[in-house]
Amino acid sequence: MAAIQVNRLNKTFGGTNRALKDINLTIQPGEMVALIGASGSGKSTLIRHIAGLIPADRGDAGGEVLVHGDAIQAQGRISPDARKVRVGIGVVFQQFNLVERLSVLTNVLTGLLGQISGFRAFFGLFIKSEKQLALKALDRVGIAHTAGQRASTLSGGQQQRAAIARALVQGAAVILADEPIASLDPASSKRVMDALAQINAEDARTVVVSLHQVDYALKYCPRVVALRAGAVVYDGASADVTPDILRDLYGDECEELMGLEDQAASGAGATTHVTADGDLVVAAG
Ligand SMILES: Nc1ncnc2c1ncn2[C@@H]1O[C@H](COP(=O)(O)OP(=O)(O)OP(=O)(O)O)[C@@H](O)[C@H]1O
Ligand SMILES: [Mg+2]
Structure with a gap:
């Protein structure tokens, strides 16, 4: 079963701006796929549709998005089960990933909020084993030493890695990262991409990452999906680009x-x- 299945997805903003045009995409579990394309080509819009954060066009034009076989949206309606499906999806954005006034560890622990009781979630009560899990995740992305810091004190690259750690704690089998290195220097970019590649290789988690930097896309991702004006114009091996x-x-x-x-x-x-x-x-x- 595909990790991500997008069928005939269309999205029109404001009645005329066709941001996504008949997107068909199948991504297998364990793939690491780069989403490339010029500014405005639809990368973020596609990622948000896959995450079920925005609905596609109403009716047949809306197509459907399945994650591990479960519809997260269909025909322009977010599925009633979307919350459940979303537990399996970790999203890393370009910025505003973390709650700045909370500690890094607590931010990572918020990955568990979909899975623990409302009472514990409301009061932020996490048990020792959960904190250990979060620390281990931070260690995997190389920033365990920042666990006690306020999130606002992290560098941009550290914030991205904390967001990846949160997706790990969440147990997300699919990680969607929208330009996670757009505002980072080369050294930080490398660390963030290494962290994504490592969890892809070691845990066989599916990773879809949109990138402005074509060189990073080709280096880290065996497969490239390229968008131009909302349509897929290339889908294949990065070696063949x-x-x-x-x-x-x-x-x-x-x-x-x-x-x-x-x-x-x-x-x-x-x-x-x-x-x-x-x-x-x-x-x-
Ligand atoms: N919420 C929205 N309302 C109206 N139009 C939108 C909205 N979000 C995106 N668009 C439009 O959809 C198109 C695709 O935008 P999108 O942000 O997906 O591009 P992108 O490939 O992520 O670009 P960038 O590389 O600059 O991040 C653009 O024409 C954009 O203006
Ligand atoms: Mg974007």
Whole structure:
């Protein structure tokens, strides 16, 4: 059974802005998939639909989104069971992931709120084994030493890793991360991506991560789904992503981004691959 199944999903904002156009997507358990595309191409909108945070267009155009076989939305209506389905989905946003005035440990423990009694949840009463679980999760993403700090004191990269730890504690088999490294320096970006890749590899959790940085997408994710103006224009191995595809996605910005000007002159047939060190190499065909 697919971890994520998106069938014929359409989303129109304000009556005319077709943000998602007939999206069909199947992601198997344990995959790590990058969602790429220019600004406004629909990456965040698609992630929010998969998480059941916004409903698609009403009626047949709305299609459906299934997570581990359970509908989180169908025909433009969030499923009555969405809360239950969402327990299996951890969402990491670009920012505002944490409650700033609470400790890092408590933030991670909030991953359990869907599973413990309302009374304990309301008063934030967590038992020792739960705190140990949260500490272990923080340790896995390399920031156990920050457990007692207020969340507001964490660096951007540490905040992202705390959000990943929260998804771990939640037990989410599917992790959706929307531009988790957009505002981070290269060293912090690497730590966040390493943390996602590690839990993907070790726990076989499914990871879908939207990224502006194509080099990170190709380095960390075996599969790339590319959106342009709300439609999937590429879905395949990251090893098969060509400069032409990138140029199609990003236009002139891509030439700068990738240093492709020379390749453009040398004609079609160029290929892109990533070295063992994770560098993007564009070779003339
Ligand atoms: N809540 C909303 N109301 C109206 N329009 C919206 C809303 N959310 C997104 N859109 C529109 O949907 C389209 C896709 O936006 P989205 O945020 O999904 O793009 P994105 O690929 O995530 O871009 P970025 O890389 O800048 O984050 C855009 O035209 C955007 O203006
Ligand atoms: Mg976005």
